[in-house]
Amino acid sequence: MIHPSAIIDPAARLADDVEVGPFSVIGADVEIGAGSVIGPHVVVRGPTTMGRNNRVYQFATIGEDCQDKKYRGEATRLEIGDNNVFREGVTVHRGTVQDQGVTRIGSGGLFMAYAHVAHDCVLGDNVILANQATLGGHVHIGDNVILGGLSAVHQFCHVGTYAMCGGGSIITKDIAAFVMVTGNPAATHGLNAEGIKRRGFESDVVNELRRAYKLVFRSQRTLAQALEELDQQANRSAWLDVFIDSLRSSSRGLTR
Structure with missing residues (x-):
């Protein structure tokens, strides 16, 4: 042996x-x-x-x-x-x-x-x-994260669970859970919906996370305003809490 x-x-x-x-x-x-x-x-x-x-x-x-x-x-x-x-x-x-x-x-x-x-x-x-x-x-990387080839993550950044980073991405800020990013500098390009579907997420959870993503990253609200709205949602899933926690725990600023 x-x-x-x-x-x-x-x-x-x-x-x-x-x-x-x-x-x-x-x-x-x-x-x-x-x-x-x-x-x-x-x-x-x-x-x-x-x-x-x-x-x-x-x-x-x-x-x-x-x-x-x-x-x-x-x-x-x-x-x-x-x-x-x-x-x-x-x-x-x-x-x-x-x-x-x-x-x-x-x-x-x-x-x-x-x-x-x-x-x-x-x-x-x-x-x-x-x-x-x-x-x-x-650097802290959550569960089920994918980093594409030739991508680079700056020291002290956090990448949230189920995030996906495209090849060649230059990541200098934190990345929220469940999102897709790519580019130099990296920018968000939507929810990693296909990735989490393949991991067995039910459609209602995917839709819940998609609405939360749009609220935070595509509306005119500030992060504080978006978090306040998300906190007020009743009967939210544990996965939405994971998304919220990844936003709230950011220390280097969020990739937007």
């Missing part, structure tokens, strides 16, 4: 069935869960914890020191859930003590070739980063 040319630090903890390909290097303080496959020419540095059934393709670097110039070698961490795929050349860096000291990736993600997850990022479940999508430091 472990190729003879692979270098595994004695302090690394690998489940019995983990596969490690030729010329890969697994450092100390690395834990890799059952069913995981580490391809050839991969570097995994610690402290890093990977869950079950992750697959890492060739030339990826997981858990490396971050590129923040304030980093001074502190023992920060990377935590990865289950069932993620990291394709060729992907880079994922550990956190910094200036934040929480940890970069976190959920489960079920797909990180296509040469995608980058910087220090202190927090990613939810089922996230897709297409080829060469790049996250700056301290």
Whole structure:
């Protein structure tokens, strides 16, 4: 299961069935869960914890020191859930003590070739980063978000759950849940209706979110006025609350 040319630090903890390909290097303080496959020419540095059934393709670097110039070698961490795929050349860096000291990736993600997850990022479940999508430091990505190829997210931005960002998008502000954005600079282009339908959202919820989107992004109301109207809606779904929370929690301003 472990190729003879692979270098595994004695302090690394690998489940019995983990596969490690030729010329890969697994450092100390690395834990890799059952069913995981580490391809050839991969570097995994610690402290890093990977869950079950992750697959890492060739030339990826997981858990490396971050590129923040304030980093001074502190023992920060990377935590990865289950069932993620990291394709060729992907880079994922550990956190910094200036934040929480940890970069976190959920489960079920797909990180296509040469995608980058910087220090202190927090990613939810089922996230897709297409080829060469790049996250700056301290970025938060909600569940089921898709970032198109060559897109870039400025540090400290938040991208709400079920948002979709078109290829080449330059994102410098927060993105509300359920919306589609594209462009440089990124701008909203409607509700991600097809995306959430494919995820099993019922038509009445899709229509509710579409009306909320139009109220916030296409009416003449201020954000405060739109939020006041949304708060007054009776019998609203929990998904509308998710949309409202993503608006209210924005700290970098909203992509409009």
